[in-house]
Every structure is written in structure tokens, then in C-alpha cells.
Amino acid sequence: MTFTVEVDQNSYLPAGVGRVDAIVTVQAPETPVAAPAADGLEIIILDCSSSMYGDRISAARRAAAEAIAQVRDGVAFAVIAGTATAEQVYPPTGTATAGGRTRAEATAEVQRLRANGATAIGTWLTLAGQIADGHGVDHPGGVRHAILLTDGQNGERVAVFQSALDAVVGRFTCDCRGVGTDWRVDELRAIASALLGTVDIVADPADLAADFRAVMAAAMGKTLADLALRLWTPRTARVKFVKQVAPTIEDLTARRTESGNLRGDYPSVRGVRRAATTTCASSSCRASSASPRWRRRG
Numbered sequence: 667m668t669f670t671v672e673v674d675q676n677s678y679l680p681a682g683v684g685r686v687d688a689i690v691t692v693q694a695p696e697t698p699v700a701a702p703a704a705d706g707l708e709i710i711i712l713d714c715s716s717s718m719y720g721d722r723i724s725a726a727r728r729a730a731a732e733a734i735a736q737v738r739d740g741v742a743f744a745v746i747a748g749t750a751t752a753e754q755v756y757p758p759t760g761t762a763t764a765g766g767r768t769r770a771e772a773t774a775e776v777q778r779l780r781a782n783g784a785t786a787i788g789t790w791l792t793l794a795g796q797i798a799d800g801h802g803v804d805h806p807g808g809v810r811h812a813i814l815l816t817d818g819q820n821g822e823r824v825a826v827f828q829s830a831l832d833a834v835v836g837r838f839t840c841d842c843r844g845v846g847t848d849w850r851v852d853e854l855r856a857i858a859s860a861l862l863g864t865v866d867i868v869a870d871p872a873d874l875a876a877d878f879r880a881v882m883a884a885a886m887g888k889t890l891a892d893l894a895l896r897l898w899t900p901r902t903a904r905v906k907f908v909k910q911v912a913p914t915i916e917d918l919t920a921r922r923t924e925s926g927n928l929r930g931d932y933p934s935v936r937g938v939r940r941a942a943t944t945t946c947a948s949s950s951c952r953a954s955s956a957s958p959r960w961r962r963r964g
Contacts, residue, residue, distance in 0.1 A: 669693065685906070690895065705805035707761060708743040708885060709794050709838065710734070713816035715749050718781040722817050722845055725871035729878035730776045733813060736882035737764040742805075744797050745772055749783030750821070752793035761801050787820045787853070788830030795834035802837075810838035811885045812861075813878065817845045820853050827853075831860055839863050841881050845871055859916060862933060894923075894931040901928065908932050 674689040710733050712726050730745065737743045742761035747753045756762065756772040791814075798810045820827055840861035842854040845868045858865035868877050895918075899905055907919045922930040 692895070705808035706741045707798060707801045707805070707808060707810045707838070708733075708737050708741060708882070709746065709797055709810075709812035710743070711746045711748055711790050711794060711812055711814040712776075712779065713785065713818065714747045714779050714781055715783050715785045715816075715818060716781055717785070717818040717848065720781075721871050723779065723781040725845070725874045726815055727776050727779055729815065729874035730779075731773045732875045732879045733882045734769050734772050734776070736879060736886055737769065738886055739765055741886075742801055743768075743772070745776060746790055746793055746797075747779055748785070748787065748790035748816075750786050750789070751783075752786075752790045754793065754797070755779065761797060784821045785816065785818050786822050787814075787816065787857070788822050788827040790814070791834050791840075791857070792830050794840075795837045798834075798838040809885075812838050812840040812863075813881050813885070814840055814842045814854075814857065815845060815874070815878075816842075816849055816854070818848050819850050831857060835860050841865075841885075843868055843874070843877060843881075845869075845874060864914060894933055896925060896929055896931050898929045905930070 670693045672691045672693075674691070675686060679686065710730055712730055714723065714726075718726060734743070734745070741764045743764055744757065744761050745755040747755045756775040757768075762768040762772065794812050798812075801808070801810065822830075838861065840857055841863040842858045842865045844851070844854050844865070847867075847869065851865070851867075854865045857863070864881075866877070868874050895908070897905060897908070905919075905922075907917070908922070910916045910918055918932040921933050925931045
């Protein structure tokens with residue numbers, strides 16, 4: 667896959683200026699992408715706590731069925747029911763390979779879900795990380811993606827939740843959806859930001875199925891596990907910050923990983939299929955001296 671990279675900067679800075687801001691626009695090809703490799707993994711995480719009782723759990727079951735239907739043949743998948751604990755609903759352990767039989771079995775298990783118990787999102791993420799790790803042993807370069815649905819506030823202590831979230835960073839990506847109006851935006855945004863996904867509200871439970879279908883369709887279109895923006899700077903310069911501004915706003919500065927002499931990599935947030943734009947400010951070099959490159963990770 668070939669990407670185009672454009673760098674915009676002010677070419678007429680006065681002498682002695684020590685800071686340059688550059689806009690780096692990276693565009694994926696417009697041509698249709700091939701189906702994802704069979705080494706991909708999809709994890710569906712459903713809130714089954716007491717607050718999901720009634721229309722919400724019914725809508726969640728329908729949404730999960732839509733998501734399962736979108737998993738392409740040959741792709742591994744698993745379903746987690748979340749309460750105060752995390753239960754792997756299907757398969758009982760490991761992952762299942764998508765096909766007519768396994769999709770039907772998973773859908774049947776999902777239809778049996780009932781709302782009962784508390785909310786411990788960190789525990790759900792921990793189980794998802796274990797599933798992703800187990801899958802990654804045999805498929806180290808595969809796309810590992812999760813979709814998480816909740817309707818309420820996490821009941822874990824902040825430190826417990828944050829520790830669980832930190833532990834799964836880099837192990838899978840996660841799109842988060844909040845149904846209703848009682849969930850905390852900052853909690854789901856923290857998950858989506860750390861796990862390079864999106865966060866959105868689905869105010870009406872009746873809209874969940876369509877939303878899950880769209881999220882999973884996008885996930886099934888991914889062909890690369892990860893991308894990174896690699897920046898090279900002269901010895902006399904330093905990168906002050908790197909921020910992605912489209913399709914979502916994310917501060918990538920602290921996520922830099924050193925990749926060689928004077929080079930550092932910054933992860934792409936949902937930038938595998940669509941255009942990604944980052945803004946880089948350097949305190950003591952001209953932007954033309956910094957060389958951005960996209961590279962595949964994983």
C-alpha cells in the first residue's frame with residue numbers, strides 16, 4: 667500500500683526564528699482495499715450490568731448479532747459479557763474462526779445474555795488483552811480490534827481502571843460506544859484515546875445495531891495492523907509536540923518510540939484507511955529539515 671505525504675510550512679520566516687510549525691497530511695490510496703488477512707481478530711465487549719436492563723440489553727443483543735454477522739470468514743473473534751467480572755461468552759476460551767456455524771453459535775449465545783451486576787470496565791479490558799495476546803502468539807502481525815459498549819459509569823477505583831487500561835495499550839485497538847446518557851464521556855474517551863479508537867454516543871438504543879454494523883464494516887476494511895509516522899530531526903533540533911487533528915484530535919507527543927539515531931515513531935490513530943493529519947512543532951529547526959515518513963508497524 668502506497669501513501670502520499672504532503673508537508674506545509676511557512677517558507678518565509680524571518681532570520682533568527684527558532685520555531686517552525688509544519689502540517690503533515692498523509693493520505694491513504696482511494697482505491698478499494700483488499701479483504702483483511704485471516705490473521706485478524708475482533709472482540710465484542712458488551713456491558714451486561716443491571717443498568718442495561720430492558721430495552722438496552724435487547725438492543726445490545728441485536729447490535730452484537732450485527733457485529734458478529736460482519737466478521738468475515740476466516741477472521742478470529744470472541745465475545746465478552748461485562749459486569750463486575752468479565753465472562754467470555756463465545757467461545758469459552760481462545761478464539762473462534764468466523765464461518766457460518768461459528769457465527770450462528772455466537773449469535774445464539776449472545777441472545778441468552780441478561781442484565782445483572784455491576785460495572786468493571788478495567789476487568790473487561792484485561793480479559794480482552796488476554797484474548798488478544800493468545801491470538802497474537804500465532805498471528806503476531808494481525809489486526810486486533812475490539813468494540814466496547816456500556817451505558818453506565820465504571821465502578822472501579824480510578825487507579826485500578828487506569829492500571830488495567832495502561833496494561834493493554836498496544837495489544838489491541840478499541841472503538842467505544844456509550845448508550846443512553848448516564849455513562850461518563852471522559853472514561854470512554856480515555857479508553858479510545860489510549861487504544862487508538864473512536865468514541866461516540868448512541869442516545870437511542872434502537873440505533874445501536876446500525877452503529878455496530880458501521881463500526882465493524884470499517885474494522886473489516888483494515889489491512890494493516892498499525893502505522894507510524896517517523897520523524898527525523900537534526901542534532902540541534904527537538905520536536906516540541908506532535909498532534910493528530912484528523913480524523914480525531916489526539917496528542918501523540920508522549921507516545922514517541924525511538925527508532926534509531928535522531929528518529930522517532932508516532933502511532934497513527936485510526937489512520938490506516940483514511941487520511942491522517944498531524945501537526946509537528948520543532949523549537950530550533952526548519953521544518954524542511956525534518957523528514958516525515960509513514961511506515962508499517964507490527
